[in-house]
Amino acid sequence: MNYLATHPAEVLSLALAHLELVAIALAIAFAVALPLGIVAAGASRFSPWLIGALAALYTIPSLALLAVLVRWLGLGATPVVVALILYAQFMLVQGVVTGIRGVDPAQIDAARGLGFSERQLMVRVALPQATPVILGGVRIATVATISIATLAGYVGARSLGTLIFNGLTLHQNQMLVAGSVATALLAICADAGLRALTRLSEARLR
Amino acid sequence: MSGATIGFDDVGVRYADADGDALRGVSFDVASGEVVAIVGPSGCGKTTLLRTVNRLVEPTSGAVLIDGVDVRTMDAVALRRRVGYAIQAVGLFAHMTVAENVGIVPSLLGWPRDRIDRRVDDLLERVHLDPKRFRDRRPRKLSGGEAQRVGVARALGGEPGVLLMDEPFGAVDAIVRAALQDEVTRVVRDLGTTTLFVTHDVHEALRIADRICVMNGGRVEQLDAPAAILANPATDFVRRLFEGARA
């Protein structure tokens, strides 16, 4: 714990680097997952295959996938971001699909009857109502990617995991504990923040 | 198996978290093999009264007697195996087949396998479900009416002397309900099972009961044969409740 007090600037900078990895990966991942989820929500034949494949990908232990990506893309932030994008797809796509499918069919019917185009239907009715569920997916994806991004410290990119790995190799327990505690706090705060955001978006629908 | 007698002796119930009494001073006797319908508006205490018989609710005053014995002196679990219980929500066990559901009380009573099998087939036939087709079905694959039939058969599984039914046909459509009313009353009359039957449908009460117990606000307003209730309603409340049923 002392380490947190004696090296606040370093811990903060690693926490920001950690968040940066996660934010970049999630932004790209979401840009892929949203259209994919919209297509899958309307295609009941295709969606079980897509979700099954993404679930299988998600099941692969992160160190295994990351190590393979490092052999292919080299050390540094790139393999980490690619791994995070891949892992996030499952939760994000599932959130989009579940959210869209959960929209009240009567409202979809009413919108069609009022002359909404399929695009207007999606943008003005389905997606706004699916937002809390989609945000739920974003929250789970965020927690998972924060966890996996600790491994960045092992493949030559900066994250709070760097403190953990340096602590392990240098037998510096204080550094290791500081890294672990800071990582846990980061994940818990992100979870709580996104939970609050989800609740807010739910409240707006009532 | 002949039916047991039931006695309510000044029964009162007050729920711990409620301010009023759910039942007050309920006293009447039910003869062996008799079918008594309990009617009254929602919240008048019908379910509460029924559940005092198998001790799912314990009276705060008075006593309930089966064959003259205070139910409080009996082991609650043993008592419940002697008293059949069927409810509107049915509550069939989703992980068991129809036969396993109907045979559950005999199995709790430790009957031998072949006696259970015979009992199950007999009961399924009595409620008009072909054992060959229905024995191995899962509850999920039953229609509402079929599920209710299984629920009643299950309640009768352990050859109970008393059958308690709480709006057992409340959730099925009118045509099925009429068929079930006739079938079930015939079954309990054949078996001689003393039956308490809760309903909020006065037509159902008139159709199936030897006597009707009309309740209001936790009290019994009138207890009499259907014809007598129609001819001589004891209070304005009873008159209004049965208005229009006279025709």
Place this chain on the structure above:
Amino acid sequence: MDSPARAKLLAQPPMMHDLAAHAMQHLILAGTALGAALLLGAPMGAICARSGLLRGPLLAAAGIGRTIPSLAVLALMLPLLGVGVPPAIVALALLAIPPILVNVDLGIRAVPAAALDAATGLGMTARQRFARVVAPLALPVALSGVRTAATETIASATLATFIGAGGLGDDIVRGLQTGNDPLLFAAAATVAMLALAVEAGLGTLVSAMEARR
């Protein structure tokens, strides 16, 4: 073993020998942790489902437990319990408890009130009601929690190499550090297959149970 197979085995790079042993180690590590987590998590879930008082705190703790990155939990064992297999098992068990606890609670609470009322009304003792009605009805949901826990434990056990507990993570790390790509890919593929096999196996079991309803 007949001689051609033996010769083939001996012809493989020496590191590959360890792969099977490490896979076994990995399974024992994950299996022991999962067993301990079941022993602790299932009763805790059952308590959760019954006790209005303990439910809130237990579920909140499980929620936080699920959020904490697994590398952090493993690393935190080091100052407390040192390196090796025992601290790794403790960490993995702690990580596996939340999904089991949450799903046992969920499964038990999803048992229809009417089924409980009927079970009591038909004369089941509290024990019989739990064994014959509650447990079997809650089982598919509870088991899907075990499935999540099992898959996560196999994945997290890969990280146990960092606190000296062996397993397939050893081979991945060694392959990466020594540039031994065959070892790296073989180990990564093995651990991925293990995770997928457990996920698919338990998944099939859960759907078979649900289909029987």
